[in-house]
Amino acid sequence: MSNETQQQQVTAIGKPARTRLVIAGAAVAVVAAGAVGIASVNAQRPDPAAQAPIAADVSDADLQQSTHLTLAAATRAAQSALDAAVKANQRVTVAVVDRNGNTIVVLRGDGAGPQSYESAQEKAFTAVSWNAPTSQLTERLKSAPQLADIPGTLFLGGGAPVQAKGGAPIAGIGVAGAPSGDQDEEFARAGVAALG
CATH class of the missing domain: 3.30.450.150 (Haem-degrading domain)
Incomplete structure (x- = not known):
């Protein structure tokens, strides 16, 4: 087999292999971006325990109550x-x-x-x-x-x-x-x- 024929075969085989590598690389990038997105969303959502209301000791003089019908x-x-x-x-x-x-x-x-x-x-x-x-x-x-x-x-x-x-x-x-x-x-x- 001549060198030219071998080069054509390598080139023919190389193109699909490169295409598969590019597609696989893109898929890995998409999965990684999704993981980063999920991580950033979770980072924006603080721990529910950290969101506890701030309690204030309000004196009775500062409160007003009203009566309502049931x-x-x-x-x-x-x-x-x-x-x-x-x-x-x-x-x-x-x-x-x-x-x-x-x-x-x-x-x-x-x-x-x-x-x-x-x-x-x-x-x-x-x-x-x-x-x-x-x-x-x-x-x-x-x-x-x-x-x-x-x-x-x-x-x-x-x-x-x-x-x-x-x-x-x-x-x-x-x-x-x-x-x-x-x-x-x-x-x-x-x-x-x-x-x-």
Whole structure:
């Protein structure tokens, strides 16, 4: 066999061998990069034990506690208000909010109008915010009409505050959907009465 033929065979064999080496080298590089990536991600995630919250010894004078209705109590009040409305053949929605105005429960009675859902929540929020029935608050609008501009409020009859012993507001009950605010408020008061 001539030298030229041998060189052609070596060259023919060498090319695939080089290609395999290049591919193998690339695969090793990809695996190594993945391992480095995993290691760097783990390095960025500190030990969970090292993330323990920092405890502060806060004095009682710097703390404030508030009283909230339980879900069971709020549901009982809402159901009592809805039952009073059904007994009067009215289709309403009842909402109960906590001291901060957050909705605890809403019961939409069969056939209640679509506007009643939001209105009930706003009446409940208004009652707890001012710790007064919304029917009384409508009188305040005569001397301070800008109160009606406060977001989330509705100065129509139908909202009643729930008070703890001592008169502090802890919740509000709003009813909407009856033909008059007086009726809505009567049903809201039935909800308050159910709480004792």
